[in-house]
Amino acid sequence: MTGSDVSPSFRLAYVPGVTPTKWVRIWNERLPGVPLTLVQVPAAEAAGMLRAGDADAGLVRLPIDRTDLSAIPLYTETTVVVIPKDHLVAAVDEVSAEDLADEVVLHPLDDTLGWERPPGLPALERPATTADAIELVAAGIGLLVVPQSLARLHHRKDLTYRPLTDAPQSRVALSWPEEETTDLVEHFIGIVRGRTVNSTRGPQTPAQPKDKRPDKGAAAARRKPTAGKPAGKSPRSGSGAAKAGKRGKPRRRS
Known part of the structure; x- marks a missing residue:
């Protein structure tokens, strides 16, 4: 940079x-x-x-x-031909350059498609601007081939447009x-280019610190029994107090 x-x-x-x-x-x-x-x-x-x-x-x-x-x-962009709404071309979904062979096609001086000569028949004079050419189309003097965005920019209620399949774009x-x-x-x-704020060129989110293991001393303190309470069950009897044994029946003398 x-x-x-x-x-x-x-x-x-x-x-x-x-x-x-x-x-x-x-x-x-x-x-x-x-x-x-x-x-x-x-x-x-x-x-x-x-x-x-x-x-x-x-x-x-x-x-x-x-x-x-x-x-x-x-x-x-899609290339379109601008036509009056009552023109025959308005009856189809799309047209080719051959379909315009017998039509007068205007070629304004500010043409953006870069071709030397549009299809169809040339007009006697080239309009100075696309806006001027739109007015001539509305007057029934000819048709105009432009990028679709320019057809929308110069929209008129009495005009419409159709895609032109084999024209420069x-x-x-x-x-x-x-x-x-x-x-x-x-x-x-x-x-x-559609990069987001969190893309590689955008600001980075800082790494989060890993969780620390608990201190061993603290863990031992939690396990230590509270004073005054029994430590737990006896490993032999299962409780802190001894249980009394049961008396058996007296043996019979022979």
């Missing part, structure tokens, strides 16, 4: 669609004295923010240039500057 100075707060960047709520809650429970500040950033600008030191770590979309950034992949990762792996970064890595 290179970070020895603990900053008064932890700044976490996150890209649209990613929901860090659970991890932030765990952080607040475990480190109540270190406030965590969330900073939303467009996916294309997340790496630059980390390199500039404007965030301690970030929840980003892969791929990113790992020349000076570390990254731990967390999960892979978006992977979400935790990233931070490689030379700034501070103690707080290590804490957050442990949280996203």
